[in-house]
Amino acid sequence: MNYCSHCGSDQLEFKVPAGDNRPRYVCGSCQRIHYSNPKIVAGCLPVWEDKVLLAKRSIEPRKGYWNVPSGYMENGETVEEGALREVREEAKARVEITGIHSIYSIPHINQVYMHFLGQLEGPDAFGVGEESLEVRLFTEAEIPWEDIAFTSSVFSLQRYFADRKRGHHELHLGQLDYPVRATETDD
Numbered sequence: 001m002n003y004c005s006h007c008g009s010d011q012l013e014f015k016v017p018a019g020d021n022r023p024r025y026v027c028g029s030c031q032r033i034h035y036s037n038p039k040i041v042a043g044c045l046p047v048w049e050d051k052v053l054l055a056k057r058s059i060e061p062r063k064g065y066w067n068v069p070s071g072y073m074e075n076g077e078t079v080e081e082g083a084l085r086e087v088r089e090e091a092k093a094r095v096e097i098t099g100i101h102s103i104y105s106i107p108h109i110n111q112v113y114m115h116f117l118g119q120l121e122g123p124d125a126f127g128v129g130e131e132s133l134e135v136r137l138f139t140e141a142e143i144p145w146e147d148i149a150f151t152s153s154v155f156s157l158q159r160y161f162a163d164r165k166r167g168h169h170e171l172h173l174g175q176l177d178y179p180v181r182a183t184e185t186d187d
Helices: 079-091 151-166
Strands: 012-015 024-027 039-048 051-057 070-072 095-106 111-120 132-138 172-175
Touching: 039 079, 039 095, 039 151, 051 079, 051 151, 070 079, 079 095, 079 111, 079 132, 095 151, 111 151, 151 172
Parallel strands: 039 111, 095 172
Antiparallel strands: 012 024, 039 051, 039 070, 051 132, 095 111
16 A cells, blocks of 8 residues: 555555554554455355356456356445345346355455355356356256365355255355465455
């Protein structure tokens, strides 16, 4: 950070502000504290009968790999609205959210993934969105596990199929504590 986004001053210092416990950029001119917080990634795993809908990415990172449709939230939207927007953008899917499925933290890149489950409106209630090369329904046996883009998608898929075998769905909390690959980010 080179300039204060509040007053435009270049008098920034990276320090622990009074009453805080970690360093932040503090403007020496207007005293504004500039916080840097994790990004929320909202997504939805669409379900139709015994299948789940995945999208093959047409953009980096991990172009050509499959993922649960998800992306960064926009200002002014709820997590559910963000998840529905992302599933429409990536998979043109028409879904009804049925509940929160997983919360997956990746602290080393400051991201938190929130994946919902969604019921597709029908077996053809989806299409290829601008950020996807392909979109398709998969049974558990058909999931291309080696070609899943992100650990957050692997986590959600594994927990979904385990829940389905048990006959009930619950909220799953997970995290990646160390870098697996330098491209573990989403758009």
